[in-house]
Amino acid sequence: MNYRPEGCLFKTAENQKYISTADGLAEAMEKGIILEARVSVCDSEHNLIVDLPCAEGIIPREQGAIGISEGKTRDIALISRVNKVVCFKVMNISSDNGKITAELSRADAQREFISEYSDKLAVGDVIEAKVTHLEQFGCFVDIGCGVPSLIPIDAISVSRISHPSDRFRTGQFIKAVVRSRDGSRICLTHKELLGTWEENTSDFKAGETVSGIVRSVENYGVFVELAPNLAGLAELRDDVQAGQNVSVYIKAIIPEKMKVKLVIVDICEECEVNHDFRYFTDAEHIDKWEYAPENSGREITTIFE
Numbered sequence: 001m002n003y004r005p006e007g008c009l010f011k012t013a014e015n016q017k018y019i020s021t022a023d024g025l026a027e028a029m030e031k032g033i034i035l036e037a038r039v040s041v042c043d044s045e046h047n048l049i050v051d052l053p054c055a056e057g058i059i060p061r062e063q064g065a066i067g068i069s070e071g072k073t074r075d076i077a078l079i080s081r082v083n084k085v086v087c088f089k090v091m092n093i094s095s096d097n098g099k100i101t102a103e104l105s106r107a108d109a110q111r112e113f114i115s116e117y118s119d120k121l122a123v124g125d126v127i128e129a130k131v132t133h134l135e136q137f138g139c140f141v142d143i144g145c146g147v148p149s150l151i152p153i154d155a156i157s158v159s160r161i162s163h164p165s166d167r168f169r170t171g172q173f174i175k176a177v178v179r180s181r182d183g184s185r186i187c188l189t190h191k192e193l194l195g196t197w198e199e200n201t202s203d204f205k206a207g208e209t210v211s212g213i214v215r216s217v218e219n220y221g222v223f224v225e226l227a228p229n230l231a232g233l234a235e236l237r238d239d240v241q242a243g244q245n246v247s248v249y250i251k252a253i254i255p256e257k258m259k260v261k262l263v264i265v266d267i268c269e270e271c272e273v274n275h276d277f278r279y280f281t282d283a284e285h286i287d288k289w290e291y292a293p294e295n296s297g298r299e300i301t302t303i304f305e
Contacts, residue, residue, distance in 0.1 A: 001154060001275065003113050003116070003126065003144040003145060004124050004144055005130035005143065005144055005145075006036065006084070006085055006086055006145065006146045007036070007128070008036075008095045009034070009035070009036045009087070010036040010037070010038070010085045010234055016017065016222060018033060019035055019036075019037055019053060019054070020053045020054055020056050021053075022093065024093075025052070025055065025090050025092070025093055025102050026093055028089075028091035029089075029091070029093065031087035032112075033089070033090060034087050034089055035087065035088060035089070035090070036052045036086065037050045037051055037052055037057060037085065037088070038083065038084065038085050038086050039051075039082050039083065039085075040082070042078055042079050042081065043083065045061060046061040046064065046075050046078045047059065047061050047064075047078070048061075048064055048078060048081055048106075049144050050086070050104060052102060052254050054100060054278060055093070055100035055102045055148055056100070056101045057102045057104050058101070058102070058103055059090075059102065059104045059106050060105075061075075062105045063091070063106060063108065064077070064078040064102070064105070065077045065078065066107045066111060066147075068107070069133060072081075072303060076165060077300055078169075083109060087106060087145045087146060088104040088106045088108075088109055089104065089105050089108040089112070090102055090103075090104055091104060091105050091108070093199075093215075095142075099299045101301075106145075106146065106215055107238050109145050109146075110145045110192060110248075111174070111196065112145075113144050113145035113147055114147065114184050115117050117144060117185060118143065118184065119184065120142065121178050121181070121186065121225045121257050122178065123176060123178050123180060123305060124285050124286045124287055124304030125177070125284065125285050126175055126180065126193070126197070126228055126281075126283060126284050126285060126286065127143060127175070127176060127177075127188075128151065128173065128174075128175060128178050129141035129142065129173070129175070129176045129181075129188065130142045130172070130173050131168045131169065131170055131171060131172045131173075131174060131176075132148065132170065132247035133162070133170060134164040134165050134168060134170065134215045135164070135274045136153070136163060136164075136302070137152065137153055137283045138150050138152040138153045138155075138156075139151045139164040139167075139168050140162060141174070143176075143186065144228065145189075149176075149185075149186045151189065153186075155188070155189035155190055156168070156190050156191060157190065157191045157229055158191050158228070158229040158230070158231075158291065159215060159229060159230065160215055160223075160231075160244065160289075161215065162215075162243075167228065167275070169292050171274055174190065175279055176188040176189065176193075176275065177189050177190070177192055177193065177286055177304070178304075181186055183289075187262075189302070191228075191229060192302050193279045193280065193281060194227075194228045194229040194277065194278070194279070194280065195227075195229050195230075195278070196249050196289075196290065197229075197258055197291055197292060197293055197296075198255065198293050200226070200227045200230035201255070201260065203227070203254050204226060204250055204253065204260070205230075205250065205253075206250050206252050206253055207250065208249075209247055209248065209250070209265055210226060210247070210248060210249055211245065211248075211268070212225055212232075212245075212246055212248050212262070213225045213243070213244070213245055214228055214240055214241065214243060214246055215231060215242060217240060217241065220236075221233045221234060222234040222235070222236060222237065222264065224246060226248075226260065227278075228277065230260070231259070231260070232250070232259070232262040233259065233261065234248055234260065234261075234263060234264045235262075235263060235264070237264050240264060240267065244267055244270075245263050245269070245270060246265070246266065247262050247265045247266045248262040248263060248264055248265060248266060248269055249262065249265050249266060250262060251263055255293045255295060255296060256293070256295050258292060258293065258298060269283050286304055287304055288301065288302070288303050288304065289301065289302040289304075
């Protein structure tokens with residue numbers, strides 16, 4: 001089984017084959033296959049009604065997510081599933097006067113995902129994730145079968161942001177690294193995939209004028225982001241504010257001081273946030289990440305252990 005975030009299986013030919021007929025549902029139940037379909041209603045008792053071409057699909061409240069029956073997961077986790085694709089395993093199929101009803105369990109699919117995939121993940125493993133919602137303190141993602149994980153805001157990128165929406169959008173697929181785990185709870189990090197200081201500065205040269213985003217205005221200068229893992233310092237200007245798009249002239253790149261000196265040339269029209277990332281590694285596991293150049297005298301390191 002290729003465990004992936006919810007929504008990835010829905011339109012596949014195999015998934016459609018199983019959910020389209022009662023015989024297909026019965027075969028999936030016998031084989032324990034995880035399927036996907038869209039939730040149309042969360043009823044007054046917080047049971048989820050799932051759209052199936054051949055039957056009425058019902059995910060009872062206590063089967064809607066792991067932790068619901070124990071009170072560890074709030075019912076908002078069910079209410080928020082309406083009009084979204086969810087995964088499930090078929091528990092039972094019944095027929096009454098020609099009406100077919102399929103009882104489903106999303107919690108069972110999540111328990112299988114945890115035992116067969118996430119419990120086997122090690123700190124430093126690089127995984128796929130899907131952004132589900134954004135809070136001031138970080139980004140929640142689906143790491144497979146709707147199981148959530150968190151990327152804290154300070155682990156999103158080296159360049160500081162005021163809110164995760166400065167970097168991510170809901171529904172976006174990203175890569176992340178397992179930062180720590182506490183039992184089945186997994187915490188992720190993202191910045192280690194976005195390149196070192198040297199890797200990022202290799203895309204720029206002194207004398208160039210390039211675009212950037214103002215991230216903060218301090219009394220000694222303006223920090224301008226050139227890339228998610230690279231910011232430079234520009235001289236103060238009275239008309240500059242955090243969040244503005246600017247064009248900057250690169251005065252100097254100094255590896256031994258880890259500095260990029262900039263001059264703000266112009267304040268540009270507001271443009272959409274670029275959510276596309278350049279990942280600097282295709283590795284499936286990282287043991288150690290060193291951001292700072294060797295000759296800088298600084299140590300900015302993540303050790304995954």
